[in-house]
Amino acid sequence: MPLTEPTQSGVALPAEAVADAARSGAQTAPAPGVPAAPRLHSELFYFAFRNWKFVLGSAVVLACVAIAIVGPWLTDHPPLAFDGPTDQPPSSEYWFGTTSYGQDVYSQFVHGLRAAFLVGGLGGGIAWVLGVGVGFTAGYRGGWIDDVLNMLTNVVLVIPTLAILIIVAAYLQVQSYTTEAVIIGLTSWPWAARAVRSQTFSLKTREFVEVARLSGRSTRQVIATELAPNMSSYLLMTFILLFGGAILIGASLDFLGLGPSESISLGLMMNNAFLASALLLGSWWWFLPPGLGIVAIVGGLYVMNVGLDEVFNPKLREL
Amino acid sequence: MTRYLARKVVIYLLTFFVAVTIDWAIPRFMPGDPIEGLLSRMKAQPGATEELTGYYSHAFGFDVPLWQQYLNFWAALLHGDLGRSIANFPTPVSELIMGALPYTLALLIPAILLSFWAGNKTGALAARRKVLDNTVLPASYVLTATPQMWLGIVLAWLFASTWAIFPVSGAYGLDVQPQWSLEFALSFLHHWILPFSALFLVAFGGWAIGMRNMIIYELESDYSNYLTALGAPSKLVRKYAYRNALLPQITGLALALGAVVAGAIVVEIVFSYPGLGTLTLSAIQNRDYFLIQGIFLFLITGVLIANFVIDLVYVVIDPRTRVGMQGGS
Amino acid sequence: MSLRVDDLTVYYRSLRGDVKAVDGATFAIRDGEIMGLAGESGCGKSSLGKSLIRMDARMKHMRGRVELDGQELPIADDAKMNAFRFRRVSIVPQYSMSALTPTRKVGTVARELLESRGEGFDEVRPELRRRLELVGLSADVLDRYPIELSGGMKQRTVMVLSTLLDPSLLIADEITSALDVSSQRAVGELLVEFRDRGFVKSMIVITHDLAILYQIADTILVMYAGKLAEKAPAETIVGAPRHPYTRLLISSLPEVGVRFDETRLAGIPGKPPSLLSPPTGCRFRDRCPLAFAKCEEEPPFIELEPGHEVACWKAAA
Numbered sequence: 001m002p003l004t005e006p007t008q009s010g011v012a013l014p015a016e017a018v019a020d021a022a023r024s025g026a027q028t029a030p031a032p033g034v035p036a037a038p039r040l041h042s043e044l045f046y047f048a049f050r051n052w053k054f055v056l057g058s059a060v061v062l063a064c065v066a067i068a069i070v071g072p073w074l075t076d077h078p079p080l081a082f083d084g085p086t087d088q089p090p091s092s093e094y095w096f097g098t099t100s101y102g103q104d105v106y107s108q109f110v111h112g113l114r115a116a117f118l119v120g121g122l123g124g125g126i127a128w129v130l131g132v133g134v135g136f137t138a139g140y141r142g143g144w145i146d147d148v149l150n151m152l153t154n155v156v157l158v159i160p161t162l163a164i165l166i167i168v169a170a171y172l173q174v175q176s177y178t179t180e181a182v183i184i185g186l187t188s189w190p191w192a193a194r195a196v197r198s199q200t201f202s203l204k205t206r207e208f209v210e211v212a213r214l215s216g217r218s219t220r221q222v223i224a225t226e227l228a229p230n231m232s233s234y235l236l237m238t239f240i241l242l243f244g245g246a247i248l249i250g251a252s253l254d255f256l257g258l259g260p261s262e263s264i265s266l267g268l269m270m271n272n273a274f275l276a277s278a279l280l281l282g283s284w285w286w287f288l289p290p291g292l293g294i295v296a297i298v299g300g301l302y303v304m305n306v307g308l309d310e311v312f313n314p315k316l317r318e319l
Numbered sequence: 320m321t322r323y324l325a326r327k328v329v330i331y332l333l334t335f336f337v338a339v340t341i342d343w344a345i346p347r348f349m350p351g352d353p354i355e356g357l358l359s360r361m362k363a364q365p366g367a368t369e370e371l372t373g374y375y376s377h378a379f380g381f382d383v384p385l386w387q388q389y390l391n392f393w394a395a396l397l398h399g400d401l402g403r404s405i406a407n408f409p410t411p412v413s414e415l416i417m418g419a420l421p422y423t424l425a426l427l428i429p430a431i432l433l434s435f436w437a438g439n440k441t442g443a444l445a446a447r448r449k450v451l452d453n454t455v456l457p458a459s460y461v462l463t464a465t466p467q468m469w470l471g472i473v474l475a476w477l478f479a480s481t482w483a484i485f486p487v488s489g490a491y492g493l494d495v496q497p498q499w500s501l502e503f504a505l506s507f508l509h510h511w512i513l514p515f516s517a518l519f520l521v522a523f524g525g526w527a528i529g530m531r532n533m534i535i536y537e538l539e540s541d542y543s544n545y546l547t548a549l550g551a552p553s554k555l556v557r558k559y560a561y562r563n564a565l566l567p568q569i570t571g572l573a574l575a576l577g578a579v580v581a582g583a584i585v586v587e588i589v590f591s592y593p594g595l596g597t598l599t600l601s602a603i604q605n606r607d608y609f610l611i612q613g614i615f616l617f618l619i620t621g622v623l624i625a626n627f628v629i630d631l632v633y634v635v636i637d638p639r640t641r642v643g644m645q646g647g648s
Numbered sequence: 649m650s651l652r653v654d655d656l657t658v659y660y661r662s663l664r665g666d667v668k669a670v671d672g673a674t675f676a677i678r679d680g681e682i683m684g685l686a687g688e689s690g691c692g693k694s695s696l697g698k699s700l701i702r703m704d705a706r707m708k709h710m711r712g713r714v715e716l717d718g719q720e721l722p723i724a725d726d727a728k729m730n731a732f733r734f735r736r737v738s739i740v741p742q743y744s745m746s747a748l749t750p751t752r753k754v755g756t757v758a759r760e761l762l763e764s765r766g767e768g769f770d771e772v773r774p775e776l777r778r779r780l781e782l783v784g785l786s787a788d789v790l791d792r793y794p795i796e797l798s799g800g801m802k803q804r805t806v807m808v809l810s811t812l813l814d815p816s817l818l819i820a821d822e823i824t825s826a827l828d829v830s831s832q833r834a835v836g837e838l839l840v841e842f843r844d845r846g847f848v849k850s851m852i853v854i855t856h857d858l859a860i861l862y863q864i865a866d867t868i869l870v871m872y873a874g875k876l877a878e879k880a881p882a883e884t885i886v887g888a889p890r891h892p893y894t895r896l897l898i899s900s901l902p903e904v905g906v907r908f909d910e911t912r913l914a915g916i917p918g919k920p921p922s923l924l925s926p927p928t929g930c931r932f933r934d935r936c937p938l939a940f941a942k943c944e945e946e947p948p949f950i951e952l953e954p955g956h957e958v959a960c961w962k963a964a965a
Contacts, residue, residue, distance in 0.1 A: 155334045160577030163618045291469030299464035545747035548702045550733030555764045559749045638793040
């Protein structure tokens with residue numbers, strides 16, 4: 001079944017995590033008479049690069065990465081310096097115009113992109129490690145360990161993430177994006193744990209795992225050689241979704257003024273713009289780019305993810 | 320079935336307990352003294368500091384041992400007393416929340432229900448018509464990746480600021496009073512459309528994509544293949560597939576509630592809509608700890624209740640939860 | 649003649665080319681005949697069975713003709729085939745355990761299915777109940793959800809449902825593969841009973857299990873690598889097979905009462921050829937102990953004795 005995550009929108013894609021029927025595994029039965037296995041990787045690459053969704057999504061994300069890296073080098077205006085004319089529309093001097101405080105919007109934008117990738121990557125990464133760790137352990141070990149971890153997951157899952165983040169951030173006065181990323185990572189792992197757990201369950205009972213165990217392989221070997229390769233696609237897609245989700249949550253936090261105030265992010269740009277009535281002034285160059293940036297990165301990630309799902313889940317492919 | 324529900328209830332109670340404890344614990348274990356911070360922001364007279372500190376210590380209950388504070392907190396909570404707002408002292412927090420709640424619900428409930436219904440229907444349609452699939456789907460990806468507050472800003476900018484079709488802020492016009500009248504209702508609706516749309520559109524995208532994928536999956540299932548092999552029309556097969564695909568979507572709804580509420584908060588802020596979102600923002604800006612705590616608790620309780628309702632609905636519509644494995648002979 | 653199949657050739661589309669799953673199948677089944685279709689995994693038996701009722705998206709009908717009760721079956725045309733499905737040709741699938749949608753009661757599925765096919769449910773219901781009781785299920789199975797039924801109950805329910813309109817041809821695709829031995833026997837007996845009572849005119853029972861075919865089938869058709877190897881009455885296939893593959897298959901079956909220190913269990917060394925680019929000539933050539941020069945030319949599937957067809961140069965000699 002397709003993998004998805006509940007995001008700010010509701011559900012970006014179906015909540016695999018909660019569906020009782022677990023995914024049947026990455027590959028369906030091949031056509032009869034066709035030799036299986038050895039061609040697996042090349043077949044995946046073939047499909048991956050032929051899948052326009054994957055290609056398009058990756059292209060967009062990579063473009064944003066490139067801009068995030070190179071962008072700041074192209075300007076000599078620090079993002080927070082009030083040294084420009086105020087409320088200027090885009091010009092050759094200021095490509096994205098200036099804010100009501102005379103700051104360079106382009107500079108803020110590209111630095112904000114960097115912050116977004118940091119929050120997404122670190123926050124998503126932490127959530128991934130936690131989610132996969134908890135989910136896999138619960139699914140593989142079963143028994144009381146599963147019950148305990150399940151309780152933990154359910155408790156953290158039901159608490160609205162933003163509510164926790166508001167409380168923590170309000171009191172902690174987050175001063176760096178690393179801290180923000182850590183907080184996000186620590187609170188957004190439950191759905192991933194659920195998804196990984198159900199996937200582990202379904203794989204664990206498959207014959208090839210039994211065979212491996214019966215032939216005397218240690219638990220670690222079984223995990224490494226039998227389970228991990230079959231779950232790798234799933235794990236990759238989970239990471240991508242967590243990455244995107246972290247960026248969105250971070251943007252909300254920053255928009256609420258709960259993120260670091262000493263630096264700049266896309267969410268903070270929107271916060272500043274909004275509070276300075278950029279909306280009423282019509283300074284579209286100030287509030288449009290940050291949102292578009294997020295849409296590009298997160299949208300690109302989601303599209304990439306769907307493309308990957310089609311590659312790994314032949315049922316979804318259009319032949 | 321009762322076992323299933325009982326387990327859920329236990330989890331929810333446990334969650335509530337944990338949430339309340341976190342809520343209580345955080346301010347007390349964070350660095351810095353909340354009263355000191357409060358007083359410095361108040362710019363109190365130096366001479367009055369000591370007395371004010373004593374007053375607030377007592378008001379906040381800091382002058383008793385920690386364990387007693389905790390119990391007092393629970394006692395107050397069970398009486399529905401969420402404390403008093405610091406910034407709006409002495410207004411009770413519960414009063415402020417109740418004042419803001421109807422507006423938030425007016426946004427949330429239609430947004431959740433309508434986006435769920437419309438999104439799922441559209442997703443199912445998209446799964447069978449190539450044309451729809453190629454337009455609805457990319458649009459849905461973009462929508463679901465859109466931060467709600469940004470969409471709110473863009474909608475406000477376009478439809479309120481630039482083309483003055485809708486108002487840019489507030490829940491109702493300055494010339495009307497909240498009352499049961501047509502005039503108020505119209506004004507309310509007029510102000511409601513844009514914030515509602517911001518929430519609706521983003522959520523819609525998510526459901527559409529989700530249902531589209533689920534339908535494709537269900538159409539490949541054994542029961543679909545069996546019916547088709549026996550010549551059943553695709554309409555019947557699709558009907559069954561939709562029904563089965565709805566199940567994970569409904570569970571997804573429960574999961575997504577927290578996120579939807581978060582979206583409502585930020586959208587309200589964009590439109591200065593007098594709901595819990597705006598209340599939260601001012602609470603944060605004023606470092607109004609009790610108000611923040613109260614809203615937090617309220618949100619959590621609301622989400623837990625909603626989750627429970629959804630669980631009940633799920634039990635009704637999925638026979639597998641109602642019936643244990645009663646094997647036959 | 650109930651079913652005539654003439655040079656039926658069905659390929660699967662795959663990334664790497666066409667998989668020649670069924671190649672030039674020609675055989676006939678009489679009214680009232682239960683034909684077993686046997687062979688190892690991947691030999692094309694399931695594909696052959698499926699192609700007679702519903703080709704899935706990957707299957708391509710290359711050539712060949714199928715006639716049921718004197719009327720041509722438009723197997724290549726999905727829309728036209730619909731008129732025949734359920735009424736004239738029906739299937740009990742391999743996945744009977746999950747063939748009923750979990751969120752509807754069994755009776756509701758039956759009703760909606762029948763009505764969508766233009767059959768009044770109220771007229772059919774008494775017969776449905778009668779048949780359910782015949783297979784040992786109480787009629788209130790109809791008020792249950794699939795989750796409430798055991799695997800065996802679901803299997804039997806699907807058997808009843810699939811044959812409710814008395815089809816001329818029933819395809820039973822590996823329906824005993826997932827069952828234990830006593831359940832296999834019960835299901836096998838049910839199949840025979842359905843035929844005896846006239847619920848079904850003729851049957852193709854697809855399985856790799858020759859033992860059960862010996863019990864219930866009148867004739868057995870053995871396939872290998874997409875081609876027909878041998879067709880004969882069940883007794884003959886098991887007692888006096890002429891095709892080397894069949895002979896090796898029979899001798900590789902464990903026998904009840906035989907202990908391993910007395911007799912070695914012989915297998916067939918090697919594995920079947922790839923169906924993407926099958927070898928020319930007899931496809932069993934590489935593994936056949938009797939292969940000789942002529943086998944480079946494909947042997948025709950011809951009748952050596954009345955009712956016994958074999959595709960082998962050695963057998964024909």
